[in-house]
Amino acid sequence: MDLTPALRISGISKTFTGQKALDSVDLDVPTGAVTALLGMNGSGKSTLIKILAGVYSPDPGGRLHVRGTEVPLPLSPQAAHAAGLRFLHQDLGLVDALTVADNFALSDGFAARHRLAAVNVRRQNEHTEATLSLLGIKVHPGRPVGELSPSLRTMVGIARAFQPVRAPGRDTTDPAADGVAGLRRNVLVLDEPTASLPVEDASRVLDLIEVLREHGGTAVYVSHRIEEVRRIADHVAVLRDGQLVAAEPLGGRDSRSIVSLVVGRQLEEAPLRSAAEREGEVLFEATGLTGNRVRNLDLSLRTGEILGVTGLVGCGRSELVRMMAGAQQPSSGTMHLGGRPYAPPSPAEAIADSVACVPQNRRRDGIVLDMGVGDNLTLGRLARHTRAGVLNRKAERLHADQLGKDYLVKTASLEAPIRTLSGGNQQKVVVARAASSRPSLLLLDEPSQGVDALARQEIANLLRRLADRGTAVLIASTDHDDFVGLADRVLVLDRGSVAAELSGDGISEDNIALACQRTAPC
Numbered sequence: 001m002d003l004t005p006a007l008r009i010s011g012i013s014k015t016f017t018g019q020k021a022l023d024s025v026d027l028d029v030p031t032g033a034v035t036a037l038l039g040m041n042g043s044g045k046s047t048l049i050k051i052l053a054g055v056y057s058p059d060p061g062g063r064l065h066v067r068g069t070e071v072p073l074p075l076s077p078q079a080a081h082a083a084g085l086r087f088l089h090q091d092l093g094l095v096d097a098l099t100v101a102d103n104f105a106l107s108d109g110f111a112a113r114h115r116l117a118a119v120n121v122r123r124q125n126e127h128t129e130a131t132l133s134l135l136g137i138k139v140h141p142g143r144p145v146g147e148l149s150p151s152l153r154t155m156v157g158i159a160r161a162f163q164p165v166r167a168p169g170r171d172t173t174d175p176a177a178d179g180v181a182g183l184r185r186n187v188l189v190l191d192e193p194t195a196s197l198p199v200e201d202a203s204r205v206l207d208l209i210e211v212l213r214e215h216g217g218t219a220v221y222v223s224h225r226i227e228e229v230r231r232i233a234d235h236v237a238v239l240r241d242g243q244l245v246a247a248e249p250l251g252g253r254d255s256r257s258i259v260s261l262v263v264g265r266q267l268e269e270a271p272l273r274s275a276a277e278r279e280g281e282v283l284f285e286a287t288g289l290t291g292n293r294v295r296n297l298d299l300s301l302r303t304g305e306i307l308g309v310t311g312l313v314g315c316g317r318s319e320l321v322r323m324m325a326g327a328q329q330p331s332s333g334t335m336h337l338g339g340r341p342y343a344p345p346s347p348a349e350a351i352a353d354s355v356a357c358v359p360q361n362r363r364r365d366g367i368v369l370d371m372g373v374g375d376n377l378t379l380g381r382l383a384r385h386t387r388a389g390v391l392n393r394k395a396e397r398l399h400a401d402q403l404g405k406d407y408l409v410k411t412a413s414l415e416a417p418i419r420t421l422s423g424g425n426q427q428k429v430v431v432a433r434a435a436s437s438r439p440s441l442l443l444l445d446e447p448s449q450g451v452d453a454l455a456r457q458e459i460a461n462l463l464r465r466l467a468d469r470g471t472a473v474l475i476a477s478t479d480h481d482d483f484v485g486l487a488d489r490v491l492v493l494d495r496g497s498v499a500a501e502l503s504g505d506g507i508s509e510d511n512i513a514l515a516c517q518r519t520a521p522c
């Protein structure tokens with residue numbers, strides 16, 4: 001066993017304008033093991049990773065050793081790569097229009113060339129294939145990345161980051177043996193690779209990390225999904241407000257104890273809502289609703305009810321949300337809202353009918369990256385603060401400030417561009433804005449992606465309060481934690497139709513998982 005730490009991080013700090021994101025962090029990352037880097041939203045995880053990747057310069061004074069050798073700071077991306085550090089950032093950085101093999105070449109260069117310097121496509125494909133098969137990833141190197149499923153894209157991203165097999169022409173005699181050595185040589189750092197994946201896709205990505213570990217690889221893994229941490233981590237390191245507060249073997253810790261290590265205290269469970277609290281009038285009804293995946297779906301939702309919708313990948317969950325939010329037109333079937341026919345031709349029409357939506361793709365559909373946090377919080381709500389065509393900026397700022405506080409958005413100021421917020425805090429902004437309009441129907445698609453345990457509980461409390469005031473809430477999610485203790489009913493979809501319904505005390509992780517397993521893979 002190699003006792004030299006793969007990484008020794010000593011006294012690393014990072015100050016952004018007006019904000020200390022990392023405060024003298026000391027951390028040893030063990031070799032040949034998976035270390036989960038945990039912490040609440042905005043605690044500094046991505047900042048630390050970006051310093052290791054040579055994206056950010058740390059404050060002067062910190063030091064870094066990779067496998068016992070000091071590497072001068074600040075790093076450049078090239079120096080990080082030369083030191084054996086490999087990264088998978090949240091956006092993967094793959095080019096959809098290019099093939100898998102071309103994407104590999106983008107990060108490591110076209111080593112496979114003919115004598116006249118033309119790219120040798122066959123050998124590049126063989127090289128890519130050798131890495132993919134070493135990791136057990138079944139995908140043809142010639143396939144465009146844009147055609148791959150989200151989980152396969154993530155796995156290709158990991159394989160590309162690692163590239164353990166040396167490219168042809170680069171002094172390798174035995175690609176497989178060299179590849180295993182490569183797996184041991186490098187340190188793979190993954191920043192929430194599963195945040196936007198449904199749970200069963202995420203499980204495939206975890207399988208891959210287990211393969212890496214079996215080969216003696218070292219990984220640092222960031223995730224807010226505690227069950228993932230329990231499955232793959234050997235060690236945990238916890239950041240809180242930029243300081244390292246724990247670094248220890250995971251041992252037999254259960255989910256609650258991991259959450260309290262991260263949050264710094266036990267989270268209290270909210271009491272279940274009583275039957276009386278969830279017995280409103282029927283607000284929304286769909287009959288025979290059909291789209292590409294949704295088939296002949298019947299559904300009703302009462303005022304003040306919290307309804308969960310889940311199922312295996314491709315079962316129609318997100319499409320259902322899009323049709324209800326006016327982002328996609330059904331091919332047949334009817335919808336009614338408040339007893340009247342409801343067929344919004346666009347999201348704007350749905351909003352006008354008091355239907356708000358938290359979309360699955362936050363960066364594309366949920367926020368305007370170049371605008372400030374405050375402007376993103378009140379986006380689309382300015383009419384509320386406008387009289388005779390004049391915006392009351394003070395009232396609008398007060399409103400944004402209150403929303404930020406209610407939803408625990410961690411930001412240096414309301415004026416900071418939202419792109420500088422951590423991923424989880426961006427998600428809180430999207431949820432806050434949708435909920436703040438007090439819609440009669442609130443739709444949320446995978447609302448907890450990238451959100452820490454405390455914020456998840458705060459969001460649940462706010463949804464409960466909204467429902468108590470009469471809003472009907474529909475949560476589409478593959479993360480069953482989103483339902484337990486919150487939803488009044490859960491529908492399990494199978495190939496676009498309702499296959500099972502759970503309610504009240506019957507809503508548990510085990511029961512939902514069992515109902516999902518009984519449905520056919522779509």
Ligand SMILES: Nc1ncnc2c1ncn2[C@@H]1O[C@H](COP(=O)(O)OP(=O)(O)OP(=O)(O)O)[C@@H](O)[C@H]1O
Nearest residue numbers: 016021041042043044045046047420421422423424
């Ligand atoms: N480019 C930047 N400019 C200003 N502040 C920044 C910048 N990048 C990060 N920060 C701030 O540094 C703090 C740490 O952010 P970081 O992204 O490291 O958190 P995180 O632990 O990765 O959170 P999450 O779990 O939500 O992804 C946050 O308060 C964030 O707003």
